[in-house]
Amino acid sequence: MPAYDRSRTEPDRPEAIVVGAGLAGLACARRLAEAGRRVVVLEAGDGVGGRVRSDRVDGFTLDRGFQVALTSYPELAAQLDLEALELRRFDPGALVFTGRRCWRVGDPLRRPGDALASALAPIGTPADKARLALLLLRLRRTDPRTLLRQPDRTTAAAIEALGFTSLLTERFLRPLFGGIQLDPALTTSSRMFSVILRALATGYGAVPAAGMGAIPAQLATALPAGTVRLGCRVLAVEPGAARTAGGDRLEARYVVVATDGPVAAGLLGLPPVASRPATSVWFAAAAPPAAGRRIVLDGTGAGPAHNVAVLSNVAPEYAPSGHTLVVAACPGAARPDVAPDVQAQLRRWWGPAVDGWRHLRTDVVDHAQPGSSPPFSPRRPVALGEGLFVCGDHRDTPSIQGALFSGRRCADAVLAALAASA
Numbered sequence: 001m002p003a004y005d006r007s008r009t010e011p012d013r014p015e016a017i018v019v020g021a022g023l024a025g026l027a028c029a030r031r032l033a034e035a036g037r038r039v040v041v042l043e044a045g046d047g048v049g050g051r052v053r054s055d056r057v058d059g060f061t062l063d064r065g066f067q068v069a070l071t072s073y074p075e076l077a078a079q080l081d082l083e084a085l086e087l088r089r090f091d092p093g094a095l096v097f098t099g100r101r102c103w104r105v106g107d108p109l110r111r112p113g114d115a116l117a118s119a120l121a122p123i124g125t126p127a128d129k130a131r132l133a134l135l136l137l138r139l140r141r142t143d144p145r146t147l148l149r150q151p152d153r154t155t156a157a158a159i160e161a162l163g164f165t166s167l168l169t170e171r172f173l174r175p176l177f178g179g180i181q182l183d184p185a186l187t188t189s190s191r192m193f194s195v196i197l198r199a200l201a202t203g204y205g206a207v208p209a210a211g212m213g214a215i216p217a218q219l220a221t222a223l224p225a226g227t228v229r230l231g232c233r234v235l236a237v238e239p240g241a242a243r244t245a246g247g248d249r250l251e252a253r254y255v256v257v258a259t260d261g262p263v264a265a266g267l268l269g270l271p272p273v274a275s276r277p278a279t280s281v282w283f284a285a286a287a288p289p290a291a292g293r294r295i296v297l298d299g300t301g302a303g304p305a306h307n308v309a310v311l312s313n314v315a316p317e318y319a320p321s322g323h324t325l326v327v328a329a330c331p332g333a334a335r336p337d338v339a340p341d342v343q344a345q346l347r348r349w350w351g352p353a354v355d356g357w358r359h360l361r362t363d364v365v366d367h368a369q370p371g372s373s374p375p376f377s378p379r380r381p382v383a384l385g386e387g388l389f390v391c392g393d394h395r396d397t398p399s400i401q402g403a404l405f406s407g408r409r410c411a412d413a414v415l416a417a418l419a420a421s422a
């Protein structure tokens with residue numbers, strides 16, 4: 001049993017109850033605990049991490065849905081010991097499958113060696129590529145907070161207004177952003193499009209050597225023993241108390257709801273939160289189908305997978321020695337039966353060797369990210385009055401960064417309330 005759950009001894013009556021041990025709840029609880037406040041975390045699941053968890057399956061590490069942390073997320077460095085996480089980085093850029101072969105595409109400003117390959121790749125006109133380079137240059141120089149305040153519209157409308165052709169959109173931008181924002185229709189906020197493109201241009205996608213679940217595990221380990229109570233589903237909250245499915249009524253001056261958006265909306269009577277689903281299919285292969293550590297994009301639009309990673313090329317620890325782990329992401333879809341279609345698709349990319357791949361698992365997450373349609377406003381209020389607080393990716397940006405930031409911001413609001421009432 002991990003240390004944070006080792007002791008079942010009750011702390012003195014907590015000053016704050018946090019409902020949910022995802023990244024937001026853990027970040028919030030840790031900040032409160034570090035400020036010397038008594039806090040208890042009630043988690044419905046059998047482990048911490050929420051949407052960021054990892055499992056061992058036949059010697060492979062499988063995250064519960066393919067996802068990556070972007071090293072340019074400011075909250076990663078602010079809240080985590082990155083060295084201890086042993087981040088394994090993707091190479092910037094991508095391989096794009098266009099129907100015949102995979103083309104290498106990269107940002108020549110970061111990797112001059114990619115310039116020629118990118119110029120030759122049939123993923124857009126020369127004008128598209130020049131426009132993209134200029135956009136990346138501009139975004140690099142702009143503070144993300146400014147980008148989150150710019151006029152908002154859908155990502156598709158912003159791409160069109162930027163003058164990109166449908167060739168670049170369909171072969172590159174849609175599979176890339178549809179994959180990251182779990183929204184192949186590109187209906188999400190152009191503010192998020194700019195922020196993510198900037199994050200990609202200034203950092204790297206990365207996974208911890210031990211799996212994405214190492215991120216919440218590190219946050220939880222920093223909590224005093226006994227802080228997190230697993231298997232404890234909260235059915236109702238009210239000012240000063242939370243009622244659990246086990247029939248307990250726990251009291252505390254402040255209650256923070258750190259569940260996903262739809263559950264938080266139900267518990268707190270907030271407006272409904274839209275859901276973007278995602279399906280990830282994991283395969284064991286005898287050998288890597290592609291070399292290198294780049295994400296592979298479906299530039300044909302045929303799907304069902306929009307992007308694919310040979311994850312053991314990036315993080316060899318994810319697979320037993322001599323084995324290969326491939327994950328295919330079907331963003332925006334909840335399809336438990338999609339594995340055969342994905343395997344048929346990847347056979348078209350990489351040939352008959354794909355027939356020998358072993359399907360390890362399919363993860364379907366109905367609420368993978370909250371919707372962020374325009375007009376999208378990050379930094380939604382976390383203090384709801386009467387001692388009730390809320391945090392999670394639905395209060396800030398729909399991402400690991402947003403969840404961590406939201407938890408920290410919410411803890412600061414609770415600390416301010418505690419200080420004001422002292």
Ligand SMILES: Cc1cc2nc3c(=O)[nH]c(=O)nc-3n(C[C@H](O)[C@H](O)[C@H](O)COP(=O)(O)OP(=O)(O)OC[C@H]3O[C@@H](n4cnc5c(N)ncnc54)[C@H](O)[C@@H]3O)c2cc1C
Nearest residue numbers: 020022023024044050051065067068234392393399400403
């Ligand atoms: C497949 C997939 C791909 C993704 N890709 C990326 C990516 O590449 N990059 C990125 O930045 N982000 C990505 N995300 C989004 C990111 O994982 C989330 O934004 C983030 O983890 C949300 O954290 P959270 O703490 O707000 O919510 P959650 O992780 O949902 O945590 C909420 C917690 O509350 C618990 N809970 C719920 N109801 C109750 C209850 N009634 N009582 C007690 N506990 C309860 C849950 O069990 C859970 O542990 C992806 C997500 C998925 C699923």
